[in-house]
Amino acid sequence: MNQKATYEITITDKLRQLQVPDMRDAIWNRIEQQLDLDMPEDYNPDDTPDSPKNGGWRKTGWKVGPFAVIVAIVTIFFINKNNNTKPNNTDQSQPVNTQTVTPQINDPTSPPATRINPKTGKIESVTDGNTPATASDSVFDQQPLINIPIIDTSTHAPVIKQPVVQQSTQPPPRQDSVPPKKSRGVKGISDKDYHITLKKDSVP
Amino acid sequence: MIAVANDIDLLQGCIANDRKVQKLLYEQFYEFAMTVAMRYSRDEMDAADIMSHAFVKVFKSIKSYDSTKGSLHAWIKRIVVNEGLDHIKSRERFSENVELETVDEPPINNSVLEEMGAEEIMELIAKLPPATHAVFVLYAVEGYNHREIAEKLGISEGTSKWHLSEARKTLQKQLAHLR
Numbered sequence: 001m002n003q004k005a006t007y008e009i010t011i012t013d014k015l016r017q018l019q020v021p022d023m024r025d026a027i028w029n030r031i032e033q034q035l036d037l038d039m040p041e042d043y044n045p046d047d048t049p050d051s052p053k054n055g056g057w058r059k060t061g062w063k064v065g066p067f068a069v070i071v072a073i074v075t076i077f078f079i080n081k082n083n084n085t086k087p088n089n090t091d092q093s094q095p096v097n098t099q100t101v102t103p104q105i106n107d108p109t110s111p112p113a114t115r116i117n118p119k120t121g122k123i124e125s126v127t128d129g130n131t132p133a134t135a136s137d138s139v140f141d142q143q144p145l146i147n148i149p150i151i152d153t154s155t156h157a158p159v160i161k162q163p164v165v166q167q168s169t170q171p172p173p174r175q176d177s178v179p180p181k182k183s184r185g186v187k188g189i190s191d192k193d194y195h196i197t198l199k200k201d202s203v204p
Numbered sequence: 205m206i207a208v209a210n211d212i213d214l215l216q217g218c219i220a221n222d223r224k225v226q227k228l229l230y231e232q233f234y235e236f237a238m239t240v241a242m243r244y245s246r247d248e249m250d251a252a253d254i255m256s257h258a259f260v261k262v263f264k265s266i267k268s269y270d271s272t273k274g275s276l277h278a279w280i281k282r283i284v285v286n287e288g289l290d291h292i293k294s295r296e297r298f299s300e301n302v303e304l305e306t307v308d309e310p311p312i313n314n315s316v317l318e319e320m321g322a323e324e325i326m327e328l329i330a331k332l333p334p335a336t337h338a339v340f341v342l343y344a345v346e347g348y349n350h351r352e353i354a355e356k357l358g359i360s361e362g363t364s365k366w367h368l369s370e371a372r373k374t375l376q377k378q379l380a381h382l383r
Contacts, residue, residue: 004344004347006314010317011329011345012344014320014325015239015243018322019323020239021248021251023238027255027259028231032227038260039263041222
């Protein structure tokens with residue numbers, strides 16, 4: 001501190017008596033305007049977002065975290081969807097086997113599988129238990145997958161392909177595709193009735 | 205009538221950026237801070253500029269206030285004085301070309317000053333050149349010595365002494381005319 005002269009003390013005392021102009025509100029409006037620009041009321045000076053010390057990452061993490069999770073879920077969903085659609089496309093590239101076979105199986109107008117019993121000469125159904133059903137038949141009878149175009153191939157694709165291959169490699173035509181033979185002759189008369197045998201009394 | 209709030213409550217509210225509490229603190233310190241601001245200004249508009257800038261700084265940096273190092277009054281006063289000096293510096297550069305070893309002390313008639321009103325004395329001081337005005341107020345009114353003034357203004361002690369001598373000579377001449 002310095003040694004003030006007498007006149008300097010007088011000046012200081014006089015300045016302390018100075019009436020300040022009433023610009024209270026006008027000045028506060030300017031201050032408030034500047035504060036609203038620099039640090040709006042919802043801004044908390046403690047919330048420095050990048051400051052780990054103040055937990056900034058934790059505070060912003062709850063906002064960013066769910067968004068990141070949603071993005072990850074959507075991404076995984078689309079990746080899986082793409083993986084599912086690719087095998088389906090390959091299946092669609094081979095629709096001939098499945099689509100041509102299926103109507104034959106499902107067609108109710110097609111004649112049932114039959115055969116002629118060589119002993120009796122009667123027409124019998126092949127599904128009477130004497131002729132076992134083929135694997136392809138059993139699969140087609142089940143009809144589990146063919147009518148469903150989009151199926152997870154990771155679990156069902158082998159099931160679809162297997163019957164198609166077996167069906168195409170099976171050499172003999174299906175019995176139901178062969179028209180049943182008409183029985184010749186009069187009903188109730190068999191070959192036995194035409195068989196001529198020597199009787200004991202006719203022998204000389 | 206403005207309710208006088210506890211300094212601690214005011215500080216906590218201001219740190220939380222509560223606008224109402226900030227206004228309360230401003231209202232509480234308005235007259236005191238405005239009196240200081242007017243010493244460094246030519247008119248009321250200058251003082252208003254100093255006040256608004258100073259209080260924005262107060263609210264922005266209030267978190268750094270340390271009550272163990274001084275009162276809130278002293279802290280706010282320091283900010284207002286620094287803002288006043290910045291305001292003067294923006295009007296005039298402090299010349300380093302003029303220095304004095306010792307300050308001239310021309311005789312000033314104290315009886316004339318005592319008869320003058322506060323506003324008249326304020327006008328006399330405001331007529332001083334800005335740099336001389338700042339040094340005179342810092343030395344004669346605020347009570348700083350030349351070393352402290354030199355640090356505050358970034359000038360040499362000799363330059364501070366020269367500005368004080370110039371202020372005294374100018375005031376002496378003006379008071380002689382009033383006599």
